């Protein structure tokens with residue numbers, strides 16, 4: 001993972017559903033299934049607008065993600081725009097403790113890239129390669145996310161990334177100053193309690209300074225509200 005430092009990076013957008021008390025999941029970190037069917041379709045529309053969809057290991061496993069585009073109209077529209085029918089799929093895991101039996105490895109194209117580290121067990125490497133995943137393994141223990149984005153742009157031509165979580169990966173991206181856009185669906189639910197993860201995870205240290213955002217659009221969606229923000233200043 002050694003593209004030239006001046007390699008331009010893709011634009012990074014993220015997308016989350018949030019309860020009104022700012023939670024992205026339950027305290028047991030179960031599947032986040034509290035938004036409407038309309039919001040789930042919007043997620044596919046956002047996915048269709050990206051060259052690559054990125055998610056962290058825990059989200060891929062918890063949500064049983066395939067990260068595909070199961071909507072013929074959205075696929076056809078991409079083809080009309082001269083794009084492949086579906087975006088690249090990208091999974092991030094420092095530990096490399098991925099389950100080769102997970103749903104994401106059981107599906108056909110589009111191509112799947114796994115960014116991980118040399119901590120990934122050798123049998124897992126073989127099993128993922130057999131599932132036609134392309135592995136990018138760095139020295140670790142974490143994935144160099146800036147290097148990953150530069151490689152996505154330089155080698156795979158990715159100009160726009162849609163990160164679908166989870167909070168751990170979002171936190172890493174924000175810490176590295178790599179997020180350009182935050183999409184949030186505010187859902188009319190209140191969980192209560194402090195143990196369920198928020199947008200950037202569980203209780204943890206504060207950022208050195210707040211990440212400042214600007215509201216770009218706000219759209220009611222039934223009982224929900226969809227907001228798009230651009231990030232205007234990152235941590236120093």
Ligand SMILES: NC(=O)c1ccc[n+]([C@@H]2O[C@H](COP(=O)([O-])OP(=O)(O)OC[C@H]3O[C@@H](n4cnc5c(N)ncnc54)[C@H](OP(=O)(O)O)[C@@H]3O)[C@@H](O)[C@H]2O)c1
Pocket residue numbers: 015016017018023024025026028029030031032055056057058059060062063092093094095096097141142143144145164165166167168169170172197201
């Ligand atoms: N409401 C929503 O819209 C929404 C969206 C997504 C997820 N969720 C929920 O969020 C919960 C999962 O939260 P989470 O924070 O555990 O999920 P996550 O961000 O998907 O996964 C965290 C894992 O991603 C990997 N990772 C993140 N940054 C990394 C880096 N810089 N280098 C290497 N690896 C990195 C690590 O994997 P390793 O441990 O393998 O090193 C880390 O443990 C689930 O309940 C899910 O349903 C909700």
